[in-house]
Amino acid sequence: MPDVQVTIDGHQVSVPANSTVLDAAKVAGIDIPELCAHDALKPIGACRMCLVEVEKQRVLHPACTFPVSEGMVVHTASDAVLGARRFVLQLLFSERNHFCMYCQTSGSCTLQDLAYEHGLTHWEFDRAFPKMPVDASRQFFVMDHNRCILCRRCIRACDELVGNRTLGLKNRGADTMVIADMDIPFGDSSCISCGTCMQMCPTGALMDRASAYMGATDEITRVPSRCSLCSVGCGVELIVRGNRVIRVEGDWDAEPNKGLICEVGRFGLLHERRQRVRKPLVKADGALADADWDDALQKAAEGLKSAESAVVVSGFSSTEAAQAAVNQLPGKKMALGGALVNGDNAPLSVLDETDLIIVADVDLTEGYNYRMASFPIKRSARHRGVRVILLDDEPNGLDAWARYKWSPDEAERAVELAQHAEMPVIVYDQHSAALAQELAAQLPKAKTIGFAPEGNTAGLAEVGISEPFANDGFSAYYVIAGEAAEVPQELMDALAKADFVAVQASYREPWEDVADVILPSPVMFEKDGSLVNTEGRSFELKAGVTTRRPSEVEVIERLGALL
Amino acid sequence: MIDVDPREIIEIIGRNGADAPLISVLEEIQTKYRYLPREAMILVSEAFGLPLSQIYSVATFYNAFSLERRGRHEACVCVGTACHVRGAKRVLSHLEEKLGIKAGETTPDWNYTLDTVHCLGACALGPIVVVDGEYSGQMHAKKVDELLARIEQADEGEA
Numbered sequence: 001m002p003d004v005q006v007t008i009d010g011h012q013v014s015v016p017a018n019s020t021v022l023d024a025a026k027v028a029g030i031d032i033p034e035l036c037a038h039d040a041l042k043p044i045g046a047c048r049m050c051l052v053e054v055e056k057q058r059v060l061h062p063a064c065t066f067p068v069s070e071g072m073v074v075h076t077a078s079d080a081v082l083g084a085r086r087f088v089l090q091l092l093f094s095e096r097n098h099f100c101m102y103c104q105t106s107g108s109c110t111l112q113d114l115a116y117e118h119g120l121t122h123w124e125f126d127r128a129f130p131k132m133p134v135d136a137s138r139q140f141f142v143m144d145h146n147r148c149i150l151c152r153r154c155i156r157a158c159d160e161l162v163g164n165r166t167l168g169l170k171n172r173g174a175d176t177m178v179i180a181d182m183d184i185p186f187g188d189s190s191c192i193s194c195g196t197c198m199q200m201c202p203t204g205a206l207m208d209r210a211s212a213y214m215g216a217t218d219e220i221t222r223v224p225s226r227c228s229l230c231s232v233g234c235g236v237e238l239i240v241r242g243n244r245v246i247r248v249e250g251d252w253d254a255e256p257n258k259g260l261i262c263e264v265g266r267f268g269l270l271h272e273r274r275q276r277v278r279k280p281l282v283k284a285d286g287a288l289a290d291a292d293w294d295d296a297l298q299k300a301a302e303g304l305k306s307a308e309s310a311v312v313v314s315g316f317s318s319t320e321a322a323q324a325a326v327n328q329l330p331g332k333k334m335a336l337g338g339a340l341v342n343g344d345n346a347p348l349s350v351l352d353e354t355d356l357i358i359v360a361d362v363d364l365t366e367g368y369n370y371r372m373a374s375f376p377i378k379r380s381a382r383h384r385g386v387r388v389i390l391l392d393d394e395p396n397g398l399d400a401w402a403r404y405k406w407s408p409d410e411a412e413r414a415v416e417l418a419q420h421a422e423m424p425v426i427v428y429d430q431h432s433a434a435l436a437q438e439l440a441a442q443l444p445k446a447k448t449i450g451f452a453p454e455g456n457t458a459g460l461a462e463v464g465i466s467e468p469f470a471n472d473g474f475s476a477y478y479v480i481a482g483e484a485a486e487v488p489q490e491l492m493d494a495l496a497k498a499d500f501v502a503v504q505a506s507y508r509e510p511w512e513d514v515a516d517v518i519l520p521s522p523v524m525f526e527k528d529g530s531l532v533n534t535e536g537r538s539f540e541l542k543a544g545v546t547t548r549r550p551s552e553v554e555v556i557e558r559l560g561a562l563l
Numbered sequence: 564m565i566d567v568d569p570r571e572i573i574e575i576i577g578r579n580g581a582d583a584p585l586i587s588v589l590e591e592i593q594t595k596y597r598y599l600p601r602e603a604m605i606l607v608s609e610a611f612g613l614p615l616s617q618i619y620s621v622a623t624f625y626n627a628f629s630l631e632r633r634g635r636h637e638a639c640v641c642v643g644t645a646c647h648v649r650g651a652k653r654v655l656s657h658l659e660e661k662l663g664i665k666a667g668e669t670t671p672d673w674n675y676t677l678d679t680v681h682c683l684g685a686c687a688l689g690p691i692v693v694v695d696g697e698y699s700g701q702m703h704a705k706k707v708d709e710l711l712a713r714i715e716q717a718d719e720g721e722a
Contacts, residue, residue, distance in 0.1 A: 159614075166616060168615075170620060170623040171623045179616060181614075182605075
């Protein structure tokens with residue numbers, strides 16, 4: 001269909017025929033206020049904030065849902081429109097209990113901004129002061145129904161983007177409320193605490209416990225970076241105030257996550273309970289004690305020089321740190337989390353295009369890893385009718401989304417079905433690589449996504465650290481651990497037996513018992529560098545905050561100089 | 564609460580088929596149990612592949628569905644403007660007294676559920692009492708007694 005010509009407030013623009021008035025206004029650079037509309041969601045026209053006057057139409061129409069037509073003339077700032085907006089705002093403010101001065105979102109609230117913009121100085125209508133509950137049953141964020149305007153952004157995000165469909169509405173009219181599952185506390189529901197709803201909320205109804213009252217829009221800076229906690233490598237925005245990261249949000253413009261991040265990425269590091277390593281620690285008389293950098297580095301160098309040593313690098317390290325380890329440190333280099341499982345990975349976006357997904361014996365909803373990848377699988381299953389086949393003997397977080405669930409021993413049943421699919425996708429990780437290979441060999445049309453075990457495992461492989469850890473009887477180890485929490489038992493056993501162990505780590509756990517020297521390492525928020533995700537894409541890590549401690553690379557270089 | 568036999572619910576779902584309209588299945592369950600048991604909603608959710616929140620949204624949106632068990636007979640007094648000025652309040656309080664419950668409640672023997680409604684659109688007949696979908700117009704205390712007696716008789720006849 002050819003483009004259509006639309007005139008908005010005197011500006012003539014040409015837009016695709018299936019656009020809405022709101023789309024056209026964005027092209028024309030005209031700002032129309034929106035509460036329920038969001039670029040990532042389908043419009044529903046619930047809030048009525050975007051009402052505009054369309055010539056030859058009897059009444060005002062919501063711009064977010066009204067389709068454009070050839071020669072349409074739209075006014076977005078006429079008296080009728082402004083009056084209607086003010087009226088809608090008055091209604092929104094009179095329904096529940098909106099007291100901006102007590103709200104943590106004051107200063108970064110779309111609803112409040114609109115009220116200022118339209119000169120709402122008082123309540124025009126009598127107010128009911130309804131008693132609304134506050135649901136604080138979730139660990140990381142709180143739902144305050146007093147501030148909810150029922151725009152349904154959260155519900156649609158949970159449904160359209162995450163595919164989890166936990167949220168819904170109950171009752172009707174003034175009794176309508178946002179609920180989880182069958183009106184049970186959010187904390188007991190099928191909610192996976194990804195926090196997408198909170199990032200969507202245009203008011204203060206969803207409150208992040210960690211960053212509440214910590215800074216409004218004009219007091220914070222947003223630093224676009226990457227989450228390096230798992231190999232998806234989601235694009236994030238670090239919300240920083242006073243050299244401190246107070247919140248992490250998904251970056252709407254970033255691939256492959258398109259604004260979504262998981263519970264681990266959003267809340268993990270901010271709620272980390274392990275004790276940070278802030279100063280170098282050296283073991284003396286069986287206990288770790290603070291030391292200065294020179295002594296600690298000297299001690300580490302002595303220990304490593306006196307024996308046959310190996311370097312174990314975790315995928316939490318940036319590619320630059322891994323490169324420095326290869327260049328500067330002697331001894332065999334091994335990858336802490338495991339090896340790259342597949343050099344020929346499809347991008348995660350195929351999950352939104354495929355018609356059949358085989359999840360090969362991996363739970364994408366648990367632990368540290370690849371949780372974001374479960375979102376496209378869930379939304380594909382819900383909205384595109386994509387068949388999801390689980391090959392798993394254990395309970396799996398995707399059970400409710402799977403059409404079929406068989407034991408990995410029955411892989412041939414999956415093959416039988418997938419043969420007729422247009423583009424089957426096989427998802428697996430390092431533990432199920434053999435199964436995935438067996439499947440892929442029988443399915444020539446299949447694309448595979450093999451998740452790298454740790455955030456930057458692919459980056460480590462690029463600089464030549466591709467061998468997984470194996471206990472070859474080294475008597476001294478240098479471990480570049482970063483934030484690593486889940487360490488293979490085999491490695492811990494080897495470290496316990498070794499004569500000397502030095503660790504470069506962000507947290508004392510799980511290293512304090514085995515390490516002779518621990519050198520501080522920055523966490524993801526404090527690092528500049530790059531990483532390569534499981535798709536093989538290279539991303540830039542940007543520090544949200546500065547520290548006085550030396551960087552990962554600097555520590556390795558200083559140690560290398562002593563060896 | 565009564566025991567819900569999952570087999571009965573699965574039978575209802577199966578009879579309607581997985582692509583049947585959700586509401587008609589819920590209606591059938593409502594008719595059978597006189598409310599929508601939680602277990603039934605969970606089973607429907609699984610069978611239809613719909614999230615629990617959506618089943619619950621539908622179940623709480625429509626007045627025809629109840630999440631609490633209703634009485635065998637549903638009595639409804641119109642308290643709209645026209646009925647109100649014609650004495651609906653007295654009719655209602657008489658019914659409340661006779662049944663020993665307040666509007667919105669169900670008798671302990673599960674015989675009656677009493678409700679109010681704001682206008683049925685038949686104002687000329689006011690005050691109106693609807694029992695099990697049957698309208699009785701120009702009600703007053705004595706006619707309420709007669710109505711209840713008639714229902715009781717019919718029940719006994721059935722028994």
